[in-house]
Amino acid sequence: MNTPRDPSPDDNGALPPSDDVRAAEYVAGLLNTEERHKAQVRIARDRPFAQRVDDWERRFAPWLVQAPPEQPSPHVWPRIRSRLGWDAAQPVPRTLWDNARFWRGMAGLAAAAGLAAVAVLVARTPAPVPPVAEEQAAKPVTVLAREGGATGWIARIDATQGKVLMVPVPTPADPSGRVHELWIIPAGGAPQSLGFLSNEKAHTIEVPPALRAIVASGATLAVTLEEQAGIPHRAPNGPVVASGNIQSI
C-alpha cells in the first residue's frame, strides 16, 4: 500500500510515500481532504501507522506549542459545557457530585459504615444521576469489596438492556497512572473485559452483546488496575483491587 496515490509524470525523483512519509504528511498538514480522511481511518485501525503518526507529532511538538496564546471569549466554556450535556448556565462546576474531594472524604466514612452509608449517600445524591436513586431502591445490587472488606463499587445489573451501572466509593487515582478495568468472570471461565471503570464517578457500562449471556448470577465482577493503553484488554495483567459475586440480578 506504499505506492504513491498521485504519481505525476513530472514527479522525477519523488520518493514513494512510504507509511512513514504518509504519517509525516498527515502530521505536517499536507494531505487534501480525501487523503486526510483515509489517513484518519488508518490511524484508527492500523496501530503501526498510528505509532508513526505519534512519532511525527513528537518530532513536530516544538512547533505545536509555539503558537502565541490567545484568550478565548467567555462564551466558549459555557458552550462546551452545553455540548457535553452539562448545565451551560452554571459556569463553575462545583456541585457536590462533581467535587472529588468530597467523595474522597466520604470514602473513609463509607468504608467504616459499610454498605448502608453508601446506600444513604446514593439515595441522597441530588439531580445529576437520578437513575441511581430510582433504580437501586428496589433492585438487587452486587457489592464489589476491596481486600479487607471495604466496599469498592456497587454494581446494578440490567440484564435485559445489557447494562451495568457502577457506583464507586471514590478513591484517589492510582499514583502510577494506571486505571481501573472491570471484568466479568463466569464460574469456571476466563475473565472478559467490560472496559474502563471510573474510581470517582457512577457510570453505566454497556455490555458487548457477545458477553451478555455471561453477565449472570453465579459470575463474578472484578476490578483490576491496568495500563490505560489497550483497554479493553484481552486478559487482566494488574492486581485485583475489588471483586464481588453476582448473587441475583
Add this chain to the structure above:
Amino acid sequence: MQAIAQEEGVVDGPEQAWLRRVADGDRAAFEQLYQATAARLLGVCLRVLPDRAEAEDVLQDVYVAVWRKAPQFSPEKSSAMTWLAAIARHRAIDRLRATPALASRQTIELAELESDPEATPGARAEADSERSQLDRCLGQLDARRRTLIRTAFFEGATYEDLAQRTGSPLGSIKSWIRRGLLQLRACLES
C-alpha cells in the same frame, strides 16, 4: 530517542494530572484543564484558522473531544500539552479542509529564501531546547524545502495549495517536501 525525552521534559506540567482525572470523569479537573490550556490551544487553532470565530468554534470541538478521548491519553507516548495541541491543530485543519474559502492564497516566493519570518518567534521558553533541535535540523534543509515544510505545518497548506501558491509543479513540490521530511527525520534521530 533523545527527542522524546526532551519533549516530555518540556511540558510536564499539571496538565497530565488533570487529564488523568478527566479520564475518570472529573468535571472540576476538566474545568481546571480548560482554564490552564484554552488560551494556548486557541493560539494553536488560530495558526491554522486565522478567522477568530471559526477558531473559537473549533476550540469547542477540541474540548468536547478532549473530554471524550482523555482515557486514550498515555503519558508514555507524549506529553499532555503535545497531545492536547495535536488534537487542536488537527481539528483546525479538518475545519480548514471543510471550508476551503478559509485557506490562505498568499503567494509564496520560493526565490526569496532566507527571510523566514516565523523561524524565530518568541515562544514558550520551556520549548527552547527541543525547538532549537527541530529548527537546527530544519536549518540543514535547503531553504526551499524549509519554507514549504514550515508553511504546510503552520498554515495547514496541502501539496495542491503549495503548488498553486508557489507556481511550481505538484510533483516537484511533493518531491521536495518528502525528501525534506526524510532529511528532517534523519537529523532528529541522529
